[in-house]
Structures are given as structure tokens and as C-alpha cells.
Amino acid sequence: MSTAAITHAAPTSAHTSRIFRKETKYEFLKLIRTRSFSLATIGFPVMFYVLFGIANRNTYEGNVHIAKYMLGGYACFGLIGAALFGIGVGLSSDIAAGWLELKRASPMPVSAYLFAKCASAIAFGLIIVTILTIIGTSFGGVHLSASELIRMYGMTAVGSVCFASMGLFIALLVPANAAPGIINLIYLPMSFLSGLWVPLRFMPHWLQHIAPALPTYHLAQLMLSIFHYNDSISLVTHWNALIGFALVMLGLSWLVFHRKEQNA
Template sequence: MATASIAAPAPAAGLDFDYYFKLFLKETRYEFLNRLRLRAYSLSVIGFPVMFYLIFGIANRHSEGFHFARYLLASYSCFGMIGAALFGLGAGIAFERAQGWLELKQASPMPRLAYLAAKTVSCMAFALIIVAVLVALAITVGGVHMTLRELIQLIAITLAGALPFASMGLLLALVLPASAAPGIINLIYLPMSFCSGLWMPIQALPHFLQRIAPLLPTYHYAQLALGIFGYAQPGSTLLHWDALIGFTCIMLGTAWLLFTRMNADA
């Protein structure tokens, strides 16, 4: 008895964009749900900025005449975005690489860009949740008054940090072992945040840290957000954008070289 084989139709040339766009949306949805159900990720990424804001921002909102609740609303929004990106891509991809899941993704017909973009957009979604919670706390119990323009600017600048720190997370994922990735990322993430003025005004830091801060991408990212509320250090806004763009290019370029060498050695 003859059997007929049925081949799945390939997407028409005119529908390529729709096909890949739906693929990207589906990959993003699954990635976000995966991260949301992974309690070690979702609770820590959302919980730490909110907890620290309650302790340092709300409890000391008018300490010594300085409006900490307003200052830390901007800085902890950045802090949340950085954490979501570094742990989402850094620790996440390192774990998937150790399990062989990354090799399976490479062997699949899904474009590599869709895989990375889905992870980055998922991190941005978590950052939006963090900003929403922080803004709600700031307005209701922190005594912070915001205009609609300030809110839109805060959201936009927070999301703008996704690409540079997702690029950094990608590079870390390629060089860190999965078992050590979360701990090493914390050793990088927390000191960088502290030295950049994300936890307290940079004027309160020791002078040698104030001199080091402009060398860190987290400092330039924080200055863009703090500038919304008038807390940025004197300097050019364009310089901060240039620093983040340059940092992104360095991270992506280095990650691409490492990835190419790893594939060549394999």
C-alpha cells in the first residue's frame, strides 16, 4: 500500500516578514513566561529594586532636606533594568549553553537575532514592571510629584539601557561557567551600581570612587535618568549617550569574536 508524504509548505516570499514577526512574538512570549515562572529570576529581579527603594527611598525620603524618594526612583529604575538584562542574558544564556540548549537553538531554522531579541525584549518587559511598581510607591507613599512628561522620559531612558547591558550580559554568558555565572554577575553588577551613584548621590561617595565613576557605563546610564529630575552631574548629555553606544559596540564586537572562535574550534 503506497503512502503519501506531506511536506509542510514553506512561507511564501511575500510573507517572510509576517512569518518571522510571528516567530519573534512567539519566542518572546515563551521567553517572558519562562522567566516569569522562574521564581529565582522574577522575584529577585523585581523584588530587589522594590525592597531597596522601600528601605532607602521611602524610609529616608526627606533625610537632611534631600528628596531620596525622587532621586532613587530614577536610579533604581536603572538598577532594575541592569539586573534584568545581566541576569536574563548573562546567567540565562550561560545556563542554556551548559545544557546544550544553545546548540539546539543554533541548529533550528530560527534566526539567531530572534533568539537574542526575544530575551532582550523580555528583560525590557520586566523593567517596565519594575518602573510601574516604583512609580506607584513613589507617588502614593514617597511624596513624589511627577509630570506625564517626566514619566514618559523615565520609561524611555530605562528601556534604552536594555541594549548596552544585554550586550554585556551576552558577553558574560560566553565566558562564564553556568554554575558560577549568577555569583560573578553579582560581583560585577552590585559594585558597578554602587560606584555609579545608583544607591546614593555620587557626592556622598569617597573622592577616589567619584573619579572612577565616569569610566563605568552604569554611571552614564544613571546620569541620563537622574537628569530627568535635575539630579545629574554637570556635563554633556550627548557624552553619556556616546559612552553607552561605544560600550554597546565593544560588548557586541567582543561577543561576536568569541562566538565565532567557539564555533570554529567546535
């Protein structure tokens, strides 16, 4: 009696690409339909910019248009929030519910799951920047060239990826029920101290000296450099600080994940 051999065809690149697209699509739809996430993530930076940015539509500090300056700040504030909450809270909840284990047991590559999380964070960041830009140009007297807008979108994607690494580390480190509170305790002070809400020049000098130690500050300066509103520090320094921060977060995430795997 002979038995037929069962073979599984290796996945093609088209099949793998389809998996990545579908996973990203459904992750984005899940987040957009979760109103507690989508409304808060998009609503807070928009609300703050309307309250503080539009109110300064006729205010200049030297050659710096404050409404335009704050457009860059609140764009960073919004994209960081989307990355931290979308991945930090979302992944932490998936781990607690056992959803990540189910995903790992399925034929779907784990990289597709992480890609979908990161791509969705980028998408929310782009939505936030688009809404802020429309508000700023329509009601805040902000003038943006096509080049500036494209560079803002590019910086949004880069910033989202960098802070997604921080969200990954938090998700692996803290339990799901504590993740939102921990993220707020980190995210809000860092945003304020980096000048994302109020230009640093209006803050006490001792607070201004803290800002360069924060990754949010370096992201903000790279975003503001699009408008030539950045500080006197070299842009290479800001890039190195931001990339170094992302690599450290990824390295720590790997260590935590590896230790959990050993203890499992």
C-alpha cells in the first residue's frame, strides 16, 4: 500500500505581497473603526492646533510665523501619538488576548503583522498632517509649497517608524491594562518639553536645556527644518539622534522578546 506524499507549494512573492496588503488593510480598518483610538488620535492634535495655532495666525517672532511653527509641532505630536498608541496599546492588547500567539501559529509571516501595525501608524500620521495642513492653510494664514508638503509627508513616515519602535518596546514590557497610562506618562511630558505644544523660545531656559536629550525634540527640529525654523544644531546630529533612538528601542525590544521566549 502506497501513501501519497503531501507537498506544500512555497509561497510566491505575489502571494506574500497579498498577505501583507490584506493584513495592513484590516489593521487600518480595525483602528479607524475603534472610535476611542481614531477620534482621540486624530482629534487631540487637531483640537490643540485650532485652539493655539489658529489663535496665532497673525503672530510673528522675527521671521517665524507662529501658526506655521505650531503646524510642524502638532504634526509631530499627532504622528507620535498614532505610533505609540497604535502599536504600544494595540500590540500589548493582542499579546494579552493571545491573538499574537494565534498569528504566530498561522502560516502568515510575523513580519506581515508588524508591517501592518507600522503602516497603519504611518497612515494615521499622514491623515493627521493632512487635516492640520488644511486647517492651517485655510484659517491660519499658513503658506506651504508643494515641496514643503511632500517633505512633511516624508518626515511623518520616518517619525512614525522611529516611534513605532518605542511602541513595540512598551508593548513587550508592560501589561495591556497599564499600557495607555504608561504611554501618556511618557508621551505628554516629552511632547511639552520638546516644544511641540509651545515654541521652546517661550519656555524657561532650564527647560530648554532638557529638550535636546529627548527624541521628540530631534524629530520636531527635523520637521521644522522644512520651514527653516529649526535650531542651530546640525541636522546630521538630529538625524543621528533619531536613528540611534530607534535602534536602541529595537535592540531593547529584541532583548525583552528573547527573554520572554526563554522563560516561556
